[in-house]
Amino acid sequence: MLKEERHLTILNEVALHNRVLLSDLADILKVSIDTVRRDVTALDEENKLRKVHGGAIALGYASYSPRHSNIYALDQKIQIAKKASSFLRDGSVVLIDGGTTCLELARVIPENLKLTCFTLSLPVALELLKKPNVEVIFIGGKLSKDAQISIGANAVQHLSEIQVDFGFIGTGYVDPEGGLTEFDWDIVQVKKAVIAASKKTVLLSISEKLNSKHRYKTCDVTAIDIMITELDASDSLLNAFKNKEIHLL
Amino acid sequence: MLKEERHLTILNEVALHNRVLLSDLADILKVSIDTVRRDVTALDEENKLRKVHGGAIALGYASYSPRHSNIYALDQKIQIAKKASSFLRDGSVVLIDGGTTCLELARVIPENLKLTCFTLSLPVALELLKKPNVEVIFIGGKLSKDAQISIGANAVQHLSEIQVDFGFIGTGYVDPEGGLTEFDWDIVQVKKAVIAASKKTVLLSISEKLNSKHRYKTCDVTAIDIMITELDASDSLLNAFKNKEIHLL
DNA sequence: AATAATATTGCAAAAAACAGCAAATTGTTA
DNA sequence: TAACAATTTGCTGTTTTTTGCAATATTATT
Numbered sequence: 168m169l170k171e172e173r174h175l176t177i178l179n180e181v182a183l184h185n186r187v188l189l190s191d192l193a194d195i196l197k198v199s200i201d202t203v204r205r206d207v208t209a210l211d212e213e214n215k216l217r218k219v220h221g222g223a224i225a226l227g228y229a230s231y232s233p234r235h236s237n238i239y240a241l242d243q244k245i246q247i248a249k250k251a252s253s254f255l256r257d258g259s260v261v262l263i264d265g266g267t268t269c270l271e272l273a274r275v276i277p278e279n280l281k282l283t284c285f286t287l288s289l290p291v292a293l294e295l296l297k298k299p300n301v302e303v304i305f306i307g308g309k310l311s312k313d314a315q316i317s318i319g320a321n322a323v324q325h326l327s328e329i330q331v332d333f334g335f336i337g338t339g340y341v342d343p344e345g346g347l348t349e350f351d352w353d354i355v356q357v358k359k360a361v362i363a364a365s366k367k368t369v370l371l372s373i374s375e376k377l378n379s380k381h382r383y384k385t386c387d388v389t390a391i392d393i394m395i396t397e398l399d400a401s402d403s404l405l406n407a408f409k410n411k412e413i414h415l416l
Numbered sequence: 417m418l419k420e421e422r423h424l425t426i427l428n429e430v431a432l433h434n435r436v437l438l439s440d441l442a443d444i445l446k447v448s449i450d451t452v453r454r455d456v457t458a459l460d461e462e463n464k465l466r467k468v469h470g471g472a473i474a475l476g477y478a479s480y481s482p483r484h485s486n487i488y489a490l491d492q493k494i495q496i497a498k499k500a501s502s503f504l505r506d507g508s509v510v511l512i513d514g515g516t517t518c519l520e521l522a523r524v525i526p527e528n529l530k531l532t533c534f535t536l537s538l539p540v541a542l543e544l545l546k547k548p549n550v551e552v553i554f555i556g557g558k559l560s561k562d563a564q565i566s567i568g569a570n571a572v573q574h575l576s577e578i579q580v581d582f583g584f585i586g587t588g589y590v591d592p593e594g595g596l597t598e599f600d601w602d603i604v605q606v607k608k609a610v611i612a613a614s615k616k617t618v619l620l621s622i623s624e625k626l627n628s629k630h631r632y633k634t635c636d637v638t639a640i641d642i643m644i645t646e647l648d649a650s651d652s653l654l655n656a657f658k659n660k661e662i663h664l665l
Numbered sequence: 666a667a668t669a670a671t672a673t674t675g676c677a678a679a680a681a682a683c684a685g686c687a688a689a690t691t692g693t694t695a
Numbered sequence: 696t697a698a699c700a701a702t703t704t705g706c707t708g709t710t711t712t713t714t715g716c717a718a719t720a721t722t723a724t725t
């Protein structure tokens with residue numbers, strides 16, 4: 168395999184899951200961890216991702232730059248965001264999670280829609296502030312450097328005090344059997360709290376993430392009320408989710 | 417086989433598979449690897465593909481756009497920020513307000529400095545997240561659309577629960593007699609809370625704002641412990657502040 | 666503080682690139 | 696056709712790049 172190919176694959180993985188472990192990459196690419204490390208170092212120097220201890224994260228992972236240019240699978244995410252926005256009504260009180268797909272949802276909110284939006288994502292908050300008729304409430308707390316969202320006991324505590332009509336969440340990985348999983352334990356805690364704070368939980372995920380798992384579990388797929396991908400609800404890729412009492416869209 | 421034929425075959429392979437190994441090409445074309453190398457070099461120079469170590473890849477294949485950073489440098493504010501940063505020590509717990517000057521302060525924090533930073537400004541928080549040794553805690557609440565900071569009872573309440581070594585604040589207007597004033601009432605409430613939460617309050621203000629007032633009052637200038645402008649402390653423009661028990665810098 | 670995980674560094678083997686050269690091919694001209 | 700130059704091609708030895716390994720340092724985690 169060519170080095171360039173590996174670089175592409177790495178960027179792909181990073182763009183898809185926002186963060187990856189060097190060990191996972193070595194596994195995927197079937198090369199030594201040293202090689203992956205060197206690749207990631209090179210990509211870091213090219214400013215195409217950020218190398219962190221043990222792995223790499225996407226730069227501008229939901230960065231506040233107004234340009235969409237470096238968001239992975241943007242078209243699909245916009246498609247998902249548009250589907251998700253169909254749930255919004257004047258006066259709705261919603262909670263929007265972090266991640267690039269949720270960021271797109273924030274972007275596509277119509278200018279004239281009157282909403283109350285809670286969020287714990289800095290980029291999402293900034294995006295929501297551009298909407299004149301959206302009241303934005305930020306759930307404070309310790310901030311995660313990677314995900315740029317509030318994490319920790321404080322955020323969880325605050326979330327426990329609210330109840331919203333819809334909670335729009337993303338996930339690192341989703342699998343019909345393994346449920347929603349994440350790379351990061353702190354993120355899982357917050358996502359659990361988000362789900363608990365939502366009357367209806369809406370999962371936004373591009374189809375590429377289907378059937379992938381990771382270390383920490385947020386919840387079973389049955390905890391999700393509505394699942395939105397860029398695919399048609401009848402798509403066979405979604406078959407495994409069809410008998411789970413989830414509304415597919 | 418003619419050179420042109422080989423070139424076409426190579427381009428075809430690249431177009432088809434996005435990548436090609438020189439060894440494979442040599443095999444397919446039944447020529448030495450050197451010849452293939454020369455062919456690929458030529459095609460690279462013609463910009464019909466990209467030659468990489470061990471093979472070639474299609475042009476559009478690796479097209480991840482690098483990031484763009486829009487750094488707008490206001491000299492005076494950076495100057496102020498640098499002066500302000502001299503107060504920071506390893507282990508300091510500080511609170512950084514919103515506004516462009518405070519944002520510059522967040523920017524100039526040294527990479528190796530270990531800090532705990534509270535803030536209620538979205539842009540400041542994002543900037544602080546870039547510092548590896550800074551723990552960032554965001555004071556949540558309703559967000560102000562123009563100031564991009566937390567305002568309202570929630571934010572004030574949270575501020576009342578903390579105590580920091582230094583509170584770095586900006587202000588809309590400052591006057592030796594009229595004190596610190598603002599255009600917006602909500603902002604004033606938050607700034608009052610910030611001052612109350614700070615053992616020492618540091619005002620960052622460019623000299624242009626000196627001797628200006630507005631409608632709502634945050635505090636008297638005597639409530640400020642340290643005042644930093646881009647001017648030298650002995651500058652005559654600061655005369656009016658010199659008998660106010662303020663440390664000028 | 667102890668332990669595990671990850672980084673760093675230096676090194677050696679393998680692969681690839683490079684430079685020079687000679688044989689083979691092609692095109693031109695006498 | 697023969698001679699010749701120009702180009703192409705394959706080969707050789709050398710240099711550079713890549714990759715994996717191991718020893719050591721650094722960083723997280725408990």
